Amino acid sequence: MKAYGWNNHIKSMVLISDRDKTHPITSRFDGTPKLDLWSPAKVKTATKNSYKDFPVFLTSKPVISARVKEAIEPFVKDEVEFLPLIHEELDLYMVNVTKVLDCVDWKRSDIQTFKDGSLAGFNKLVFDFEKIPEDTYIFKFKERATTLVFVTEAFKDLIESHKLKGLDFSEVYDSEFTEEKELEQKRNYELALAEIERNKGEEFSYEEALERVDQGQAVASGKWKMQLDEKGRFWLGNLNLELKYSWIMPIYMPPVLLGYRWHEVEKSEI
Structure with missing residues (x-):
């Protein structure tokens, strides 16, 4: 169930x-x-x-x-x-x-x-x-x-x-999501984050990240991702345990993100 x-x-x-x-x-x-x-x-x-x-x-x-x-x-x-x-x-x-x-x-x-x-x-x-x-x-x-x-x-x-x-x-x-499967899911999530880290290129500040987003790029830092949709609207994504991004149109940005280093990634479908 x-x-x-x-x-x-x-x-x-x-x-x-x-x-x-x-x-x-x-x-x-x-x-x-x-x-x-x-x-x-x-x-x-x-x-x-x-x-x-x-x-x-x-x-x-x-x-x-x-x-x-x-x-x-x-x-x-x-x-x-x-x-x-x-x-x-x-x-x-x-x-x-x-x-x-x-x-x-x-x-x-x-x-x-x-x-x-x-x-x-x-x-x-x-x-x-x-x-x-x-x-x-x-x-x-x-x-x-x-x-x-x-x-x-x-x-x-x-x-x-x-x-x-x-x-x-x-x-x-x-109902079939056992404790063993839960541990496996967490391991896969950590592996996915590690893969993001391994494949990142040039890193830049939050301010530059916003500039690149405005130019149509997608940027990421760990589990977080920022990009525009096809209508030019700003979205903030958070990679969840199912390895899918949960997207919101933020009213304000979490302050912790301001100090992160960002890098360019492929855009996601929103």
Whole structure:
């Protein structure tokens, strides 16, 4: 069995709400029902992008198009509520996931804690798949029910069979990913970083790296990569354990990158 984080594709459109603080759209989505209190909420486009079936909502609450709802509703009707939204062009729904499971494998997960010992976050999240029912399509886990949504391989197959685009299924949690495979993955990651180091040519400062990026080159430093896309937009990539770059359009650059030495590399497809 596999599970995937609900992550929007970088080409998905971005939405914002009209910020009515009295509306349930601003409340915590912790798995409790909201449909009885809901009235259609107004949202508008903040960023126009290619994919419109899974728009990004800035409060990290899943949003889908009407055709996604039509495709998944027979399968997830006992796991979610579909909350209608008002948009000037699109028929959209916010998804309130009500299936909340106690399914974290705490022995294999690597957690961050506050000074009082309470959970702050995860360096590594591992699921106990025996606690995820086989017929599950979409779920949350109770310790992060207000922020994180996950889907299973059955959901992924459903989306792909309908040729719906806008979700990134690269964040994978696999029941067959044993501790031995985890160690192998880490070894391969270290080898990949070592290969990047061996093949680097001339090194230069962060300032010069930005100049070369502006000229259409791609530059790298360790696991980090910077380049422009075909529209001339700046992207920052972070090589993950799956040996794929996770790309963001940064609002600001992590200060640590300013002191790194950079070198030219082949551009990636974004």
